[in-house]
Amino acid sequence: MSKYLVIASPSIGGAERRFFDIFKSMNKNKEDIYLVAPSSLLQKLDNNYKLNDKIISIELARWSYVMFCFQFYFGVVSKSSKDDTFHYPLNPPFFLHYFPIRKFSISYCYCYAKPKISLKSIGLSFQRIAGVFASKVDVLSPAVYDELKKSDKKFSLTPGGSFVDAADFNTDGKKNDVAIISRLEHGKGIDTYIKIVELLKSAELDLVQPLPKFRIYGEGTLKQRVENKVSDLSNRGVEVTYNGFASPQEILSESGVVFSLQTTTNYPSRVVVESLLSGSQVIVLNSGDTQEFGQVVGLHYLNEDLSNLVEVFNAVSIEKMSTGIKKDISEQAKVKFNSPSYLEYYKRVME
Structure with missing residues (x-):
């Protein structure tokens, strides 16, 4: 069979x-x-x-x-x-x-x-x-x-939300950037990400580190709107770029912090799992049943009204991302999102 x-x-x-x-x-x-x-x-x-x-x-x-x-x-x-x-x-x-x-x-x-x-x-x-x-x-x-x-x-x-082949990801790379990896569609988080970049620019004096490089990855119907917003932010002195489609491995080797900002729920977002497996820290919008992720090393919850944005962003200092911290994030993610029991479940479903 x-x-x-x-x-x-x-x-x-x-x-x-x-x-x-x-x-x-x-x-x-x-x-x-x-x-x-x-x-x-x-x-x-x-x-x-x-x-x-x-x-x-x-x-x-x-x-x-x-x-x-x-x-x-x-x-x-x-x-x-x-x-x-x-x-x-x-x-x-x-x-x-x-x-x-x-x-x-x-x-x-x-x-x-x-x-x-x-x-x-x-x-x-x-x-x-x-x-x-x-x-x-x-x-x-x-x-x-x-x-x-x-x-x-x-x-x-x-069981356990998403599944990722952990062999495809590692903690290598500079990880100096902040990124969102998303389809450029309403509700997928791109509008919220742009708003966050604007808020962080306004709150620059309250941040414990200089504004990092912001990156946007993905494709969709909002592409032109995103490009216009990126141009506007760049003119205001924010280092932000739209990079289109790229492989997760390529993106995550450069990204120390990744946002997942879907308005309905971010559980069980694959982007979250891939980022954690790569040793990157993740900020998720606490929408819907996002809390199903539970308390995971490297995962930070952002209020839907963004009221704790500065507090959360200061807590994920890229400058403090040592090799040990990255490996700790990755190893715990492997246990949670690369379980053999997940494959056994799908074998039963497909019987």
């Missing part, structure tokens, strides 16, 4: 990276698992993906969900064995599993509400419908799980 982990998404985000790491770790453990994804996503996840015979690339000149499903059905589903299983973290094409009939499971990766039928989001609609027919449903958010757990035993809560 083979397992197929299918990521029907062209862009890279926390969910895509998390499930790629799950695939890699299961593959290392000799599990009979395949990853199926569009070539545009695989190019961002792994430059050497063509060398892995367990990775099935759906070659598309440009992203089309319909064409992805067409190629996936005839190239994979129709050729699969009756005991094979499929798992869909995003945009599940449940309609492909009636002929031939194949067992499938899904994940609810949304942290703000359970999926619902909506003309505004085909992905959410498919998640909602697929949840009816899926054999098992993995739910990432504790808040969403609380809404669902009494309705059907097929639902289960992702």
Whole structure:
């Protein structure tokens, strides 16, 4: 029996990276698992993906969900064995599993509400419908799980939040900068980050260290607005740059402090986990169920009204980031976010 982990998404985000790491770790453990994804996503996840015979690339000149499903059905589903299983973290094409009939499971990766039928989001609609027919449903958010757990035993809560392949991260690098790694969309924290930079500039005399370099990483519909704000801040003497897309490893080798500022919740943000594994300190907006992270070395909670901004920022002095502190942050994060029990959980979900 083979397992197929299918990521029907062209862009890279926390969910895509998390499930790629799950695939890699299961593959290392000799599990009979395949990853199926569009070539545009695989190019961002792994430059050497063509060398892995367990990775099935759906070659598309440009992203089309319909064409992805067409190629996936005839190239994979129709050729699969009756005991094979499929798992869909995003945009599940449940309609492909009636002929031939194949067992499938899904994940609810949304942290703000359970999926619902909506003309505004085909992905959410498919998640909602697929949840009816899926054999098992993995739910990432504790808040969403609380809404669902009494309705059907097929639902289960992702243990411990996120999962990251710790081998991909280390504590090397200068770590002199302050950064946000985010999709440039409303609610993802970029507006709050810009406001924070402005507030820190105004409170410069109250800071225990000079203003550091501020960096913005990510892509999205607010790109032009961000570039305009960066230009304005630069003209006011703030050292801030917009750097577009870059790999987390590249970013975190330079970033001593990372912000996670999503307005709904920051649990279980992958950026938080990757930053901690890299020995960077993290400031999270205390929104929603962000407190699910608990007390973690290197993690600092910022009030939603930003009232403790100066206090928190002074507490994460980059100048005091010794090698020992960075390693302590990283080692404790490995224990929490790289547990073998996490992989065992997904093996059960995909059975």
